[in-house]
Amino acid sequence: MLIELLTKKYPGMRLWLAQRLSAVVLAVYLVIFALLLLVKQPVGYEGWLELMSPWWWRLFTLLFFTSLVMHAWLGVRDVFKDYIFNIKLRAVMQILVDVLLIVYLCWSGVILWGIQFS
C-alpha cells in the first residue's frame, strides 16, 4: 500500500516516504544483524562465511545495501538542493554521487556472492 504512494502523483511525499521506508529497512536489518552476532559470535573467516552463507540472508543484506544507497542518495540530494544553487555544479556533484553509490551497490553484490573476476 505504502509503495503505491511512491508514484509521480505525490512528488513531495514519495521522496520523503522513500527515505523513511529505507530507514525502516536499515533499522530492522541492523537489529537482526546485532542479534545474529550475539547468538552466533562468528570467529575468523570461516565463522563469517558461515554467517553470511544462507541465500536469503545474503538477499536481505543486499536489500539492506540497496536501502542504504537509496537513503544516502535522498539525503545527499537534499543537502545539495539546500546548499548548491548553481544548477550545473549541482548536477555534476549529483552525478558523481550517483555513480559512486551505484559502484558501492554493485561492489556489495560482488562481495556477498563472492564473485571472482580473474
Added chain:
Amino acid sequence: MKISIYRYNPDVDKKPYMQDYEVELQEGDQMLLDALIRIKQQDDTLSLRKSCREGVCGSDAMNINGKNGLACTTKLQDLEQPVVLRPMPGLPVIRDLVVDMTQFFEHYNSVKPYLVNDDPLPETERLQSPEDRAKLDGLYECIMCGACTTACPSFWWNPDKFVGPSGLMAAYRFIVDSRDQAEAERLENLEDPYRLYRCHNIMNCVDVCPKKLNPNAAIAKIKDLKIERAKEKKAKKTISITAV
C-alpha cells in the same frame, strides 16, 4: 547596561555596522524593550518595531544574543552583556532592526489561513464540540512574529519556496478545524517537494518560539495526514473499480 545593536540605513550607510550603547536603566525597566526605548530616547535614529509591549502583537521580534525572540518578553536579568541585537536573519533589512516581512506573509497567505466552508451560514455560529475545539490548542496562539521561520535553515536556503514553520502551522490549524471543508485541497497545496517537505526536523522553530508552540509537531502531523488521506483515496478508488 551594554547593548550592541546592528545599524543599517540603506540611504546613508554603505554597509551595516554594530553600534555600542551604554544604557542607564531606571526603576521598573525589566524587559529588553524597556532598554531599547531608553536607547531610542538617547538616539532617535534607531529604528525598531514595537506595539503591544506584552508579547501579543509580535512586532518586536529580533535576534537577541544569537537567538530569535521578542524584546518585550525577554527579561534583562537573563541576558549576558554586552547584549547583541540584530534583525531577524533570512529576511531583507529595511533599516536597523526592521525587516521586510513580505515573503513571510506571502507564504502565510499561500496556505489560505481562513475557514473554507460552503454550507449556508447558520443562524448563530458554526459550532464545534469541545473535543474538536481542543484540537486547535497550541496552534491558534501563533502571533506571527516570524521568529520561528527566520530561525529555520530550511527557510534560509529556500525562502521563496519553503512555507516555513509558522505558515505550515497555520495550514495545520485549518486542516484540523472541524468547521473547515477544504482539507483535501489544503493537503494537495503542500505536495510540492519544497513547500512542506524541506522541513528536516532541525527544531530551531520549537527552540525560539516566544509563545512556546511546537510548529515541528504540526508539520509532522501534516505529513502523517497526507499519507493517511492518500491511502484512503487509493482504497476508495479500488472499491469503485471493483464495483464497476
